[in-house]
Amino acid sequence: MAEAKDAPRAGDLAFERLYRSSRDDVYAYVAGLLRDSAAAEEVTAAVFERAYRKRNRFNPRRGEPRAWLFGIARNAALDELRRRGRQAELTKDPADLESLGSSESAADSERRLAVAAALERLDPRERELIALKFFAGLANAEIAQVLGITESNAGTKLHRALTKLREACDGNA
Amino acid sequence: METPRDEQLAADLRALRSTPHPDFADELDKRAAAGFPRHSRLPHFSFARLRALPPRRLMLATGALAVVAIAVTGVLVATNDTSEQQSGSSQLGFLNSYDGDAEEPAPTTSPPVETSAEEAQPSNGIESAAGSASNNRPVRREAQVVLGTDPAKVAENATQVLETVRTYDGIVLRSSSHQGPEGEAGAHFELRFPSAKLAGALAALSEIGELRSRHDTSLDITAPTVKVGELLQDSKARIDSLLAQLGAAETESEREAVEAELRQERHYRARLRANLQKLQRKAQFSRVTVRIETDAVEDSSGGAWGVGDALDDAGRILAGAAAVTVVALAILGPIALIALLAWLAHRAWLRRERRRVLG
Numbered sequence: 001m002a003e004a005k006d007a008p009r010a011g012d013l014a015f016e017r018l019y020r021s022s023r024d025d026v027y028a029y030v031a032g033l034l035r036d037s038a039a040a041e042e043v044t045a046a047v048f049e050r051a052y053r054k055r056n057r058f059n060p061r062r063g064e065p066r067a068w069l070f071g072i073a074r075n076a077a078l079d080e081l082r083r084r085g086r087q088a089e090l091t092k093d094p095a096d097l098e099s100l101g102s103s104e105s106a107a108d109s110e111r112r113l114a115v116a117a118a119l120e121r122l123d124p125r126e127r128e129l130i131a132l133k134f135f136a137g138l139a140n141a142e143i144a145q146v147l148g149i150t151e152s153n154a155g156t157k158l159h160r161a162l163t164k165l166r167e168a169c170d171g172n173a
Numbered sequence: 174m175e176t177p178r179d180e181q182l183a184a185d186l187r188a189l190r191s192t193p194h195p196d197f198a199d200e201l202d203k204r205a206a207a208g209f210p211r212h213s214r215l216p217h218f219s220f221a222r223l224r225a226l227p228p229r230r231l232m233l234a235t236g237a238l239a240v241v242a243i244a245v246t247g248v249l250v251a252t253n254d255t256s257e258q259q260s261g262s263s264q265l266g267f268l269n270s271y272d273g274d275a276e277e278p279a280p281t282t283s284p285p286v287e288t289s290a291e292e293a294q295p296s297n298g299i300e301s302a303a304g305s306a307s308n309n310r311p312v313r314r315e316a317q318v319v320l321g322t323d324p325a326k327v328a329e330n331a332t333q334v335l336e337t338v339r340t341y342d343g344i345v346l347r348s349s350s351h352q353g354p355e356g357e358a359g360a361h362f363e364l365r366f367p368s369a370k371l372a373g374a375l376a377a378l379s380e381i382g383e384l385r386s387r388h389d390t391s392l393d394i395t396a397p398t399v400k401v402g403e404l405l406q407d408s409k410a411r412i413d414s415l416l417a418q419l420g421a422a423e424t425e426s427e428r429e430a431v432e433a434e435l436r437q438e439r440h441y442r443a444r445l446r447a448n449l450q451k452l453q454r455k456a457q458f459s460r461v462t463v464r465i466e467t468d469a470v471e472d473s474s475g476g477a478w479g480v481g482d483a484l485d486d487a488g489r490i491l492a493g494a495a496a497v498t499v500v501a502l503a504i505l506g507p508i509a510l511i512a513l514l515a516w517l518a519h520r521a522w523l524r525r526e527r528r529r530v531l532g
Contacts, residue, residue: 012208016205019205023193023198023201023202024192024193024198027191027192027193028190028191028192031191032190032191037191037194040191040193041193041194041197044193044197044201045201045204048201048204048205048209049204049209052205052208052209053209075527078526078527078530078531079523079527081530082526082527082529082530108185108188111181111185112185112188112189115182115185115186115189116189119186119189123532124531124532125531125532128531130186133186134183134186134187134189134190135186135187135189135190135191162179162182165182166178166179166182169182
């Protein structure tokens, strides 16, 4: 009886798996939105705490766990931005940008700086799409669930954002 | 299909990805392993926690809550019944105190309005009425007593009722008694008791048989008594004036005219006096109805408590619970609706604000 009581429940195990697989992705996505590592840490912790408290309310029929988690992360990050009254900025900290080239070739570093600069010129919604896809590593279907749109719509929007990003990079070059 | 340039762009974007600081990652891991303990040590209630409960436990908790609610309602209903009974007793207590005051010669011993001619100081009666209004307000009292007894004891109990009437100087207005089997045998009395002795009479009547119910009511009749007294005083003044005119009349026609007016005023005054006496009688004598029944006891106060009584009680408690629920819904419904609308409005506002953040 005591063993059964002490044994972790299925929900706890599932949450632990979700946490292990998504911790860094959530942080990357939130940091991409907030562009502030300290705030990103705070919001990431709050996201997982909120998800932990709500873990029994998760309904698998309504979507994937990662999409659910990133929905929470999105709301928390946007609330944080709203509190600050700042515009969403999907670029890295200037300090990080400066450190980009430390372990890479000069060509790679230059190209990535150009990508970061091009990213800044994108529409905030497009930048969020890029963050969800490449910082958080979500599939198109998961992005669609997070944003509340269809998967094909998410794919189309993402394609447009990448095209604009590529054009911006070409413009920089 | 992705081109090499697309792959390169994707790789560059992934390279821009931030990674959490190892210290933060360790700390978050520890908090996650501990189940994100709350900072506050106070027990925290939230609907999320409530919803997180297993359905079986939630149903048990809801059932327990419903049982407690029904029990509380039952107690409230029972208390209400008791308080109703106690209010009858308290009214009796009021009568007792009135009885004590009335030991001094109040309405019963005061001169009942003048009965002779208008010359015989009619103001005594008016003053008496006014005095009783100020010192001891005239109150009309009524009581209904229902007694239960065996069919064989109806005659004996009826005799005891009449003895009680004699003992307390009461009057029997009407009485009827029927012999027969249970349910048919019974007696009915319409009695008058001096108000000063009502409490004692009711106590004595209540002991004759099994007291099934007793209702006491009282009505303050100060206002009509004072009003009639004032009209009587005005009428007396008018008669005095007419008598003076009569003495001063010089011609026969003048005398006849004043005498006619005087007759009319005396007639009016007699009617007022009768009304005042009627009011005083109402205050001095209380109406008591006594019914002796031989029906089976309906409530649980006397006989054995059976399944029927249990069903009755259960029905009463459920009706009470339903009434409480309706009242609670009437109060909580609008509040819940307002809260729901506020929550929906807040949610819509929050969504709009979040969209606005992204431009």
